[in-house]
Amino acid sequence: MARQLGINGPSERSAQASTQWPTARQLLLAAGIGDPRLAHVETLPEAVVAAAGIGYPVLLRPAVNLGYHGQVCVLDRSGLQTAWAAASQAAREVPGRPGGIVVEPYHPGSRISLQTMTTDGRSTVVAAVHTSVGTFPPLVPQRHTVGPEPVEPELAALATQAMAAIGAADGAGHVDVVLTPSGPEVVDIAATVPSARLTELVRLATGIDLVLAAVTIAAGHRALLTPAHTRSACEELVHAETVGRLERRQIDLTAVEADWFVAWAWEQPLGTDVAPPPAHSSLLARCTVTGPTLQACRANARHAREALAVTIAPQAPAGR
Template identity: 35%
Template structure:
């Protein structure tokens, strides 16, 4: 039996949301890891690993070279937002296929991406990079309220707030500045035009400069001022795909992405797509799994194939729909009780808890984020997106979470 190609995965991430990625890569490739901690859940899927500090470029390069000396690497890949630039640098150093590292830097730095969108005529949002609260106030006055404040180099909507007037700007600027200070590609804050309309993401695959728009994901976002992601759904027959495909391709071309899977966030303003950002990696929140359930297309396998300079198979084998409901409590506090009291029909693909009684949960309204506030998620399937979303809502009503609010701050957020 011929040996399978070996792919190096950088920063495999959290099993709750990225376990399926590593599992699907390992279905077709031998996997070696560069990781910040000793492998645990990853062990059944890997053949070798090196532990390095992922924030240290020299250490990451040395670890990659050590693995390359032990294995004939066919490719290097990551689905970790903070690792896309060093992974591209590592691939280039090893002479393997990659989008240029400087292009990945442009994707990570939202200010750079906005300027490229403007230069290439890609519909986006007015945006100003600022370093002080006074600059933020001046920018908001020029753009016009409401505006959005966000770190220039981050992910997961952390530190992103809608601001309706100057009174709200001081608190929002502090939050964005605090998160921006953790950035690597940029530590500045962006003040941007608020795009009023439904939010979607477009899942794309680019190989040797040619982009295929695979699927559209319809999002449910929390009420302002936060932009917490509450639900996603993918329908193989979504008519929006043809509407937004030109804007998605234009964004990828403007940034210079030549190879890889991209997660492109947009809002539909008066029915027309306006770009929020391009993430040059697989989507989070299990969206890649939703795409596979709905279309049969394996985005994870596509990403691995492209990393190894192999043409991906993007042939749809299904035409259905899937949805994920991200589970949050209605208050911050200590989780004391968590149960699911509903049936387990075949359309309930997954019910996953990422916390247990005794854990502290802190919602965004109380200073938390998606890492501190979520209980878990559930995934449903159906013939249409609308039906998949309805089933997800039905299943979510059967989840009971009881929290002790006396041990944590109260919250009115849901």
């Protein structure tokens, strides 16, 4: 579409890699990036065989790239059927796309999403988003943080190599890595603008507007990618811990009045039936804060989380 409109944008190859994880993995492996152990399967029996061959723990995820949605870690054979059901349900939510589930090694470690901007096939890392994942075994983000520290050269080089491998041409993108004991492992990649929430975190922390930069590149101009300031920004994600109906929600206004507080957004209206992850109704609220350092920003996020009060009323058993 970008070519038809005469504007700069992602290549066809990078667009396919952004939506289909098996395609991205093949392109990355061809460039010497990533763990070669993976299987694209269609049935639970095939997943059982694949997991045994790869070795536990394994990660199940929809072949269509849905970010963290539908990603489930499996520690041993006993958890495979439940994980298969969760990953398959997520895959069915995207009709018209090639189906199937990818089985691959699970890589524990710190998670970083390297935000990139690409012009004429040359990518630059402009920010790093640190993601804390909880609610194991489903991989559910709990917090996103952008800090003032420069990206390590090794990670920046890996990100630019990965974007080149999928054929990124022009525009925004991201390369997600896990810092494992044996080195960084690429666990996701896309030649797309990140979500509005992550875009705002990068802007708050660096002053760089990723959407504006992508539009500037699309128009054939050079984007300004020099940070205007250096501080930290954090988004705290609050999930339901029990099953029930959301009856009360409030926040201590003294937290809202703090100079580090940016925004709070409720995700579920009162009266909604909620449940812990991976249920769609698990996310109750989002809070965005800032701070001079990563540590200070995370502390502010904890203060904001403590200012939240919710009441979830247990649901009565059916038939009563």
